[in-house]
Amino acid sequence: MAPNPAHTALWPAPHASGPVDATVHVPGSKSVTNRALVLAALASEPGWLRRPLRSRDTLLMAGALRALGVEIEETVSSSSSVAGGPESTGEAWRVLPTGLHGPATVDVGNAGTVMRFLPPVATLADGPVRFDGDPRSYERPLNGVIDALRRLGARIDDEDRGALPMTVHGGGALDGGTVSVDASSSSQFVSALLLSAPRFNQGVEVRHTGATLPSLPHIRMTVDMLRAVGAQVDTPESGGEPNVWRVTPGALLGRDLTIEPDLSNAQPFLAAALVTGGKVVVPDWPARTTQPGDRLREIFTEMGGSCELTEYGLVFTGSGSVHGVDVDLGEVGELTPGIAAVAALADSPSTLRGVAHLRLHETDRLAALTKEINELGGDVTETADGLHIRPRRLHGGIFHTYEDHRMATAGAIIGLAVEGVQIENVATTAKTLPDFPDLWTGMLGA
Numbered sequence: 081m082a083p084n085p086a087h088t089a090l091w092p093a094p095h096a097s098g099p100v101d102a103t104v105h106v107p108g109s110k111s112v113t114n115r116a117l118v119l120a121a122l123a124s125e126p127g128w129l130r131r132p133l134r135s136r137d138t139l140l141m142a143g144a145l146r147a148l149g150v151e152i153e154e155t156v157s158s159s160s161s162v163a164g165g166p167e168s169t170g171e172a173w174r175v176l177p178t179g180l181h182g183p184a185t186v187d188v189g190n191a192g193t194v195m196r197f198l199p200p201v202a203t204l205a206d207g208p209v210r211f212d213g214d215p216r217s218y219e220r221p222l223n224g225v226i227d228a229l230r231r232l233g234a235r236i237d238d239e240d241r242g243a244l245p246m247t248v249h250g251g252g253a254l255d256g257g258t259v260s261v262d263a264s265s266s267s268q269f270v271s272a273l274l275l276s277a278p279r280f281n282q283g284v285e286v287r288h289t290g291a292t293l294p295s296l297p298h299i300r301m302t303v304d305m306l307r308a309v310g311a312q313v314d315t316p317e318s319g320g321e322p323n324v325w326r327v328t329p330g331a332l333l334g335r336d337l338t339i340e341p342d343l344s345n346a347q348p349f350l351a352a353a354l355v356t357g358g359k360v361v362v363p364d365w366p367a368r369t370t371q372p373g374d375r376l377r378e379i380f381t382e383m384g385g386s387c388e389l390t391e392y393g394l395v396f397t398g399s400g401s402v403h404g405v406d407v408d409l410g411e412v413g414e415l416t417p418g419i420a421a422v423a424a425l426a427d428s429p430s431t432l433r434g435v436a437h438l439r440l441h442e443t444d445r446l447a448a449l450t451k452e453i454n455e456l457g458g459d460v461t462e463t464a465d466g467l468h469i470r471p472r473r474l475h476g477g478i479f480h481t482y483e484d485h486r487m488a489t490a491g492a493i494i495g496l497a498v499e500g501v502q503i504e505n506v507a508t509t510a511k512t513l514p515d516f517p518d519l520w521t522g523m524l525g526a
C-alpha cells in the first residue's frame with residue numbers, strides 16, 4: 081500500500097527568534113468531552129455540551145453514539161469561527177438519548193476513550209455492535225474491559241484475542257455486580273466500567289487488583305462527572321476500601337455542561353514560554369479541576385517557570401532558565417512527551433518515573449522519545465518505568481511522530497530552541513487538537 085502523503089509530509093517546526101508573548105485559547109478537553117458524551121447518551125433526558133472539543137477522538141465518540149441511535153445536534157455559531165474555523169470550534173452539542181440499538185459498527189480510531197468507554201455502553205444495545213479501529217488499536221490493552229464485562233454478564237466475540245476487533249452482542253441490559261480488574265495497563269478500564277454502571281441492573285463494584293494504577297486524576301474525573309449527573313459513587317477517597325469503586329444503579333440527569341480547556345493540550349504552549357523565557361496566557365484555566373494537566377503548574381514551576389492563576393486564566397512565565405526534574409508522572413502520564421522535550425533543553429539531567437504503561441499508548445512513547453531526541457543529538461535512556469534525560473546540544477533533523485499527537489507537539493517544543501527540526505505528519509495532532517499548527521504559528525506571531 082502506498083504511504084499516505086499526509087503521514088510522510090514534513091512540517092518545519094518554527095524556531096523562536098525571541099521570548100514568546102501570547103494568549104492562547106486552548107480548545108476543550110478530550111477526556112471531559114468524551115465522558116460528557118457517554119454520560120449524556122446514557123441519561124434519561126436531553127443534555128448540552130458547550131464548547132466541546134471537535135477533534136478526531138471526540139468526533140469518533142460522537143459518531144459511535146450516533147451509530148447506536150443517539151441524536152447529537154451540533155450548533156455552530158458564526159462568531160465561533162476563530163482559531164481554525166468551525167471545524168475545530170463547535171459551539172454546542174445537544175444530546176438526545178434514545179434506546180441504544182444494534183446492529184451497529186463503531187470505529188474507535190486510536191482513541192483509548194472510545195475503545196474502552198464504549199463496549200460497556202454497547203452491552204446495553206439491543207443487538208450486535210462491531211468494534212474496529214486503526215492497526216495500533218489492536219495492540220492497545222482491552223482485555224481488562226472484555227473480561228470484566230463477560231463476568232458482569234455480557235456476550236463478546238473477540239476470537240480470544242482479548243483485543244480489537246471484536247463484537248459486543250448487546251442484550252438490551254447487563255446484570256452488573258462485583259468484578260475484579262487489573263487496570264495497571266490503563267486507568268481507562270476502571271473509568272469504562274464506572275461510566276455505564278448506573279445503567280447496569282445491579283450497578284457495579286470494581287476492584288482493581290494490579291500492583292500499580294496509573295492516571296488516578298482521570299478516575300477522579302470519571303467519578304466527579306458521574307456524581308454531577310446524579311449517580312451515587314463510593315470511592316476509596318470517600319471512605320471506601322482502597323482500589324474499590326461502587327456505583328449504584330439509577331437514572332442519570334441531562335446536564336448543561338461547559339467543557340474546560342484541555343490542560344494537557346495547553347502543555348506545549350506553556351512549554352514555549354518556559355523554553356524561550358517568555359509569557360503565555362491560557363484563558364479559562366479552571367480554578368478546580370481533575371484534569372492531570374493542572375499538575376503542570378507545579379512541574380513547570382520546578383523546571384524554571386512561574387505561574388499565576390487569575391480569574392481570567394493562567395499566566396505562565398519562563399525565567400530564561402530551564403532545569404531538569406526528578407518526577408513520578410504515574411498520575412499524569414500523558415504529560416510525559418512534553419516534559420521530556422523540555423527536559424532535553426534543560427541545564428541539568430531529568431528522571432521521569434512511573435510511566436511504564438506509556439509503552440501501550442498511541443505508540444511506545446518511551447522508545448519513540450528516546451529514539452527521536454537521540455537522533456537530534458540528545459542523550460536519553462529508557463529505564464524500566466521511564467526515561468533518564470541528560471541534556472546535550474541538539475541539532476536539526478526529522479522528528480518522527482508514530483501517529484502520536486503528543487510526539488508531534490513534543491517535537492515542536494524542541495524546534496522552538498533548535499533550528500532545522502522537521503516534524504513528520506504534524507496532522508496527527510488532529511487526534512485531540514486539529515488547530516495545533518495554526519495555534520502554534522499564531523503564538524509565535526507568524
Ligand SMILES: O=C(O)C1=C[C@@H](OP(=O)(O)O)[C@@H](O)[C@H](O)C1
Nearest residue numbers: 111266267268294295298413414
Ligand atoms: O480516561 C482518560 O480520559 C485518559 C486516561 C489516561 O489513560 P491511561 O490510564 O491509559 O494512561 C490518559 O493517558 C489518556 O490520555 C486519557
Ligand SMILES: C=C(OP(=O)(O)O)C(=O)O
Nearest residue numbers: 190191192193414441442
Ligand atoms: C494516551 C492518550 O490517549 P488515549 O485516550 O487514546 O489513551 C493521550 O491522549 O495521551
